[in-house]
Amino acid sequence: MKKVLLSGILYCSLGLMSTVYAQKAEAPKYITNVEGTKEYTLSNGLKILLIPDASQSNMVVNIVYNVGSRHEGYGEKGMAHLLEHMLFKSTKNLGDIKKMLSDKGGNANGTTWLDRTNYYEIFPSSDENLKWSLEMEADRMLNATILQTDLDKEFSVVRNEFEIGENNPDRVLTERILSTAYLWHNYGNSTIGSKEDIERVKASTLRVFYEKYYQPDNATLIIAGKFDEQKALQYIGQYFGALAKPKRVLAKTYTIEPAQDGEKFVELNRAGDSKNVGALYHTVPYADKDYAALDALIEILTSDPSGYLYKALVETQKVSSIYAWQPTLRDASFMYFGVALSNDKDVKVTKDLVRTELDKVGAIKYTDEDVNRAKAKIIKQIESVKNNTINYAINLTEIIGAGDYRLGNIYRDAVEKLTKEDIQRVAEKYFRSNNRTVGIFIPSKDEQRVKSIEYTDEQLVALTKDYKGKALEKETAAFEASISNLKKNLTEGTLSNGAKYGLIKKEIKGGKVQASFVFPVSNEKDLAGKSDVGTILAQLLKTGTKTKTKEQIQDRLDQLKSSVNFNFSGQNLSLNVNTYKESFKEVMEIVGDLLVNSTFPENELTKTITDYNTYLESSLNDPQAIAFTEISRQTAKYPKESIFYTATVQEQIDAYKKIKQSELVDFYATILGGNNGVGSVIGELEAKSTAEILENAFGKWTSKSKYELAKPTYFDSQKLDKDYITPDKENAVATGKISFKMTRNSADYPALVIANEILGSGGFLTARIPMRLREKEGISYGAGSFMEVPITNDVAFWEYYAFLNPTKKGAVETATKEEIAKALKDGFTEEELNTNLKSWQNERKTRLGNDYTLMSLVNTYLQFGVPLEDYDTLESKVKALKVQEVNSVLKKYISLDKMTSVYVGDFNKK
Structure with a gap:
């Protein structure tokens, strides 16, 4: 199911905010433990959820405020989203939030x-990082500065984000259908808001909104x-216990969308390169029992290859693709x-x-097989x-936004109990x-109209208060995120055809097993x-x-709660497997079958x-697609074969049309073959x-074509500034590329890594x-x-990029080149080096806590002989660097x- 950021509900005016006074620190009060999620509360109304997992080497602090576009009033469209941007600026006590996040590293x-x-x-897990995160979130809950000078700069940034979305025909169509479907409820409004409201709101008005909703009694x-x-x-x-409970009381929203009294139509005529059709049905809140059944119905209707609508529309090639989704919402939701x-x-x-096929949905006689297939996919x-x-x-x-964290468990339980x-x-x-x-609207008589379902807070409390959930799973063992620990838990092996593999012994929650394989082929x-x-x-x-059959393969993978994905690029077939310990053998048997017995219908x-x-x-006239395609074509002029x-978008379209089944066979x-392959399994x-x-999956799978590693040709980049005009596109892209010769073994590599960090890549939007x-x-x-x-x-390159309004092309070009020229002329400072070194190290440590990073390191070691220790060696070399x-x-x-x-956009706009 697909999710796009779109809309919101009703704002209820409360008048002026009461002054908030500090109180003494307070120990959180334990409430309950639901399947490993431990709930606490503070007397100021803050809800707290602790979800410990010792198998992780990272931790996350996530604070959720019960405010979104649903709460915006007249003239406030987009205010919740704009405020989100502003809360990354600064606070009265701690100062620059982005700089602090950049210095700390990690992801935010x-x-x-x-x-x-x-x-x-x-x-990365540490008492220091935990303490800092909580102190920072408590400070910006009440003490964000929200300065007019910061807001003046952020207008253009948010407007640019708005314009990027306006380039997407499917997204724009979805927004217009939503605004037509909702007559009164704010779910019909886009979350990113009205461009005019965004540009005209004052910091003082934004602060009133902030002080109303950013309070402990409105947060989890x-x-x-x-x-x-x-x-x-x-x-x-x-930090949070010292915050007083506000004296204001948040009024409850009460608007309910009336039952729709006839089919509505909207026709959108504007610039774009694709044709799309959308249809929306009003449904129910996430808390309602029908929500799970409707989610399962989505799978039954649209899944590839078993879906009824998929077979009727995609199998018959009447349309190219179909998707459906139902957002997780507090009030009556929708199916799109x-x-x-x-x-x-x-x-x-x-x-x-x-429309004809949708009209048949209510008359289809659904089977137990339909329901079981959908349940398996959703539970997976x-x-x-x-x-x-x-x-x-x-x-x-x-x-949590839909009403209560336990609703997710209740939803799962409802899915498990579904019947045809x-x-x-x-x-x-x-x-x-x-x-x-x-x-369009068509009058009719005697309609059986569907009314919106309302859930009061009291009903939600009654639904969730006594819910205990399923029995707790056993706790997973700790796994240190370090190269030494990776080596300690790594077992290597070679298959009979020469393929190499590594097994990383690590207990993952739920008995999960992941695998990543790369099969280099041919010449x-x-x-x-x-x-x-x-x-x-x-x-x-x-x-x-x-x-x-395709259906049997997909059904069995869903029943095993597993996924298998292939990709081919250059001369490598890659395979990623996501499964569980008890299913690993059967899933790999399926993989083996796919690799030697596929028929390509x-x-x-x-x-x-x-x-x-x-x-x-x-994508034919998409600025982003054109920019990154053309910069590659301008700097690496290979023959077409x-x-x-790098093919143009039109060349790719033409090439795909010519492919024959015999060529695939x-x-x-x-x-294809696995005799030069490498892979890693973690679990x-x-x-x-x-x-x-x-061995059973890959051991006897060999290629008839001799493998020789293909190496790219070096092309020296030339000074060039080239424009590509994409008429009537709201957004533009700038990108620049410099080619040079270097390998990762080069003595200069560590210094260039940190230079790139300081110039454009490092920190949390704090690089130059x-x-x-x-x-x-x-x-x-x-940017x-x-x-x-x-x-x-040794064919290497450095590249910059920026997304912009077309009218800002000159300013972006000047600013970017000035920053590069300034760095080349004056160099970086000792302070910049130290700051970026710290955030770079923290980011690498965070990355090392990711299972896919561990598998990637092992695969690189197996394929190219790069020692695992090189990960730490690079860090040592970077730490020893002098700014000179x-x-x-x-x-x-x-x-x-x-x-x-290369600059791509409608630069004829004024």
């Missing part, structure tokens, strides 16, 4: 939606991962269907085809999130044309002109084998190409059984380029830099006289 973000706003920080604090629970409670009492079609289709004819998704504690804590944001009768009931009740928004000569074939083939590896090839090309057609060639039989598995499982463009001048929503220095060759060395290396490799720059 804030998000706003219909019912809630949240802020979170992910750091979540701490999850590896942390000392007693110290966490101590810090919470110290999005349909994409290729440019050769008539959108008005397709609209009626979609629920458990996958639950067993990733950090993501689970952030995911709770939506559930439940599906039949909701299909008949909600899938009525008079409850749908697609087009540059045999792969010439076949890049597009490899791309499509990888997507078709799960569409059927000699013994199993003709109809699946046609559907896949249509889907790919429909997406690509929507080369695997390193030949590629599969002659190119609580035994070495002997794992070796046997991998983003600081100048976004923070100081407010002329770019996102920064990155570099690529390979392991096996960093400045010297920057001047050696970065030069404005060699920079190729």
Whole structure:
């Protein structure tokens, strides 16, 4: 199910805020433990959730405020989202929030939606990081400065974010359908808000909104991962317990959307490159029992390949793709269907085809197989999130916004109990044309209208207060995030065909097992002109084998709560597996079957190409797609047959249209093989059984094409500034690239790593380029830099980027080049080096706590012989750097006289 940030509900005016006075620190009061989530509270109204997981090496602090676009009043559209931006500025007591976040490293973000706003920080586990996060969140809860000077700069940033969304036809269509579907309720308003409201609101008005909603009695604090629970409670009492309960009382929102009394239609005519159809049905709050049944119905209708709508519309190639989603909301929600079609289709004819199929939903006779398949997929998704504690804590944001954290457990229980009768009931009740928004109003008589369901706070309390949940799972063992511990828990092996693998012994919550494999194949000569074939083939590896249909494969993976994904790029087939200890053997048997017995049905090839090309057609005039394509084409001029060639979007479309099934079969039989492969598996598995499982899956799988590592050609970048005009696009992109020769073994590599951090990549928007463009001048929503220095060759580059309003092109170009020139002329300071070194180290430590990082390090070691110790060695070399060395290396490799720059947008706008 797809989620897009869109809207909100009603604002209730309360008058002036009472003064908040400090009180003594207070120990949180224990309330309950629901499946490992421990609930506490403070007398000032703050709710606290602790979710310990010793197997993590990171922790997250996530604070959720019960305020979103639903609470905005007249003239306040977008205020909740704008306030989220402002709370990353500064506080009265601690000062610059972004600088502090940058200095600390780790990951941080804030998000706003219909019912809630949240802020979170992910750091390596330590008492110091925990204490700082809690102190900072308590300070910005009440003491944000919200200065007019900061607000004046942030207007352009938020407007730029608004404009990026305005370039997406599907997103704009969704917003317009929502605003048509909701007559009174604020869920019809976009969360990012009205551009005019954003630009005209004053800091004093924003502060009234802030002081009303940013209070302890309107917030839930979540701490999850590896942390000392007693110290966490101590810090919470110290910082949040000292905040007084506000004297104001938040009034409850009370607007209920009336029953829709006829089908509505909206037609959107504006710039864009893709054709889309959307349909919306009003449904129920997340707390309602029908919500789970409606979610399951979405799967039954749209899943590839078993969905009824999928078969009727996508299988028959009447449309390219279909998706549906139902957001997790406090008040009556909605179900949205999005349909994409290729440019050769008539959108008005397709609209009626979609309506015809939707009209059949209430009359379909659903089966037990339908329900069981949907339940398996949803439960798989629920458990996958639950067993990733950090993501689970952030995911709770939506559930808390919907009314109470326990609603997620209640939803899961409801899914488990679903029957075909439940599906039949909701299909008949909600899938009525008079409850749908697609087009124009048509009067009718004697309609059985669907009324919105209201849940009062008292009903929510009654529903959740005695809920205990399922039995607690056993606690997972701790795993230190370090290279030495990785080596200690690594077992290496070689399969009979020469493929290498590593088993990382680590207990993961829920008995989860993850695997990542890379299969380098063939050589540059045999792969010439076949890049597009490899791309499509990888997507078709799960569409059927000699013994199993696509539906059978997908059903079994869902039942095993597992996923298998393939991708082909360059000369590498990659495979990612997400499963559980008890399912690992069977899932790898399925993988083995896919790799040697796939059949590539003709109809699946046609559907896949249509889907790919429909997406690509929507990118034909997209500034971002064009910018990063053209910068590559301008700096690396390979012949068209080369695997390193960068095709234009239109060339990709044309190439995909020409692919034949026979080409896939030949590629599969002659190119693919595992004899040069490497892979890593992480989980609580035994070495002997794992070796046997991998041997059975890959051990006899070999390629007929001789493997030789293809190496790119070095092209010296040239000074160039080139514009590409994309008419009537609201957003623009600037990017510049400099090529140079370097490998990761180069003596200059460590210094260039930290130089890039200081110039454009490091910190939390505090590197020089983003600081100048976004923070100081407010002329770019996102700006920064990155570099690529390979392991096996010396073809390297450095690149900057910026997203902007087309009218700001001159200002962005000037500011970016000035910052680069200033760095080259004056160099960086000792303070900049020390600050960025600290945040860079913390970010690397955070990354090391990620299972995919561990697997990537092992795969790199197995494939290229890069010692695992190099991760620590690089850090040692960077820590030993002097600022003079960093400045010297920057001047050696970065030069404005060699920079190729590309600017894409409607620069004819005034």
